Amino acid sequence: AVNVEIAFAVAQVEAGADIIGIGDAVASQISPRMYRKLALPFEQRIIEAVHTKGALARLHICGDTSKILPDMAASGADIIDIDWMVDMERAAVAFADGPAVCGNVDPVRIMLRGTPEEVYAGVVDCMHKGGPRCISAAGCEIPDKSPHANLKSQTAALHVVGQG
Template sequence: MTSFERLQNRMVGNPVDRPPNFDIMMQFATRHIDKPLRDYYLDHRVLVQANMAMLNDFQLDIVQAISDPYREAFDLGLEVSFPEQSLPISTSPLLREPSDLARLTTVDPVNGRRMHDRLEAIRLFREKVGGCTPIMGWVEGALAEAADLRGVSTLMLDLFERPDWVIELLEFCCEQAILFARAQMAAGADIIGLGDAVASQVSPAWYRLYALPYERRIFQAVKNSGGIARLHICGDTTLILHEMATSGADIVDIDWMVDYQKAAEISDNDGPAICGNFDPVKIMLQGSPEQVREAVINCLSIGGDKNLSAAGCEIPINTPYSNLHAQTAALSEYYSMA
């Protein structure tokens, strides 16, 4: 069974040889091939090389063009610096004043620098593993992108002080995300992940107002292009789980703070597959292989037939290799137990 067949079967609850491993790997993958993080963020060849190594050495069931939040924002004009061994850093917001929004225009991803680099990564993935391993592209959700452009704290206050302007900004960000999602699908992506980290920091009412409608529109565009939609909101999403299930996502990532039993409820009947949710720090980084095994099997037994295996968020850079191998072994063990 190929990783693609494994995913397609698992997403609808059909039997598989083992549950897919859908860990998000970025910094760890770069460390694994002994390259500077900066190269992973700026050079699609390094990103692809790192992902291919993860496929071969840790039996992942996905290759992923996800890297950092600033692909779209960089091409829109945000100043971003790229230290050799750290995440990209944005030091000042692009939208210092609300009036700055009027000067912003969407960028065709083909003409962008960092968006284009991601398209190149997807094309290269297609050449190497297309049809066998799911290829995941990525966009920022409209609310997350708005926070990237304006600054998180300022945007949070804007929600109170100039809600109409925020809607205008979200419309812009949504339009940009749809352009980028479509371009990634055209380049050969099978899945589009949507990261909306800041959405877990607002009330459920505001999630429904300022995040969910745009997630739905972006995912609709993904579906219209024949893609699989994956929603990733970092943090405690307990209060918005059922709304997330209505976003149109086929796969909903669940971070480790959420009770996985509760999350599994959204997967019932025609609900999306859920993906998660052991603790990337306490279990993967700091735990023992036996603790990893227990956590992986526990999530699978709770998550139901459509559950995908992954830590709640990105695998930390210094995760012991033995713990990743323990996850791989646990997935095979779970199959033999079934």
């Protein structure tokens, strides 16, 4: 399976992609020891292949990855997504000398069900906690039924914080 992932990533870079997203949706469901044994080596191989082709690698693992943040940093990814339930300050510290941290506004409670004011506050809070290497985004996929006003509020907050 890892060879298929590598071939797909390489094809994307050869087609012009600058950043390759690597998803490992269930890796948060195993112990840190099992992650280091069963997932991390394969993520590292994919990331190395992406880097060899001259692109950046973005790693996303769904769920609470708090226990494997240092291991995720060791993956070699340039950007690491964290889901909404991971403490942004803790992730920023774990990634301080390595990858940028991306996330972690709650996609349902804030982006889908929140008000534009709550979205704005959530984005600003995320950016302040994440520091200068933070890319503010939803902690996972933004639900397609999220109000347009909330997306506009997200953009407005990013412009104010200086990321837009």
